[in-house]
Amino acid sequence: MPELPDVEVFKGYLDATALHQEITDVAVRSRQVLGNVSSQKLTDHLEGRRFESTRRHGKYLFVHLDSGRWLVLHFGMTGFLKYFKAMDDEPAHARLLVNFANGYHLVYDSQRKLGEVDVTEDIQKFIEKKKLGPDALDPDLDFDAFSKAFFKSRAMVKSALMDQQLVAGIGNIYSDEILFQAGVHPRTKVARLGEEEKRTLFDAMKEVLQVAIEHRVNSEEFPSNYLLPHRRKGEECPRCHGEIDTIKISGRTAYYCPRCQQQ
């Protein structure tokens, strides 16, 4: 799940549920998801504190503690959050359990343990250390700011969109949708994009991510000309009704329409 739009939805979920309550205790169910923090340190940082607010950069969610530190959550391929009361409702792969004084619990679940839980004092420093580029939906990221790094890339456009150092937040799924909306073939070299195509690509990036968030990431409710609801083998293109094709790009499967997205 977790690309930028998914993480933005998780952010809204956490904001609506788990803020301002005292954390009584926490349980680290899997140390493998911990970044540069030990189980003991994480516990010490959280217990007795409250979550006060959240921020997102790319695929990372930062949760501000009343101590001034930030809990960092990255969701890998399978991560999500769940807030619940009865322990019967605990999800199957809880890796971090946070218990609140009001009797509710927040779980960070990650089946494949590919995500990361960490603590940082300074978001900016964390972002620099991870070498993350600008957040794709940052309002300050206009076309000129985006162009600075992105169009210098010599990579294929799908790889560039997924490169978190160039622009943060886009993964395999949404890069496919952005390229479909822009009518650009995923193997196109960034350097070969024309001026108009560059604009179109940038606009599609902003539009697709925004639309996904507006529909709370539920692809069934996406506009009828979107690829994602049809992103399966043998399905047809919502625009030309030809067959969707797949190719491998840097080990990931790209879905695209060979007629609407010519190289």
Place this chain on the structure above:
DNA sequence: ACATTGACCTGAGAGC
């Protein structure tokens, strides 16, 4: 500098 591959992990689904 970039593309590819495998590793990290676990589980779902397909095919036999």
Place this chain on the structure above:
DNA sequence: TGCTCTCAGGTCAATG
């Protein structure tokens, strides 16, 4: 039913 194989929305390191 049970086994094996392949694949999965991410990232990192090694190799060509």
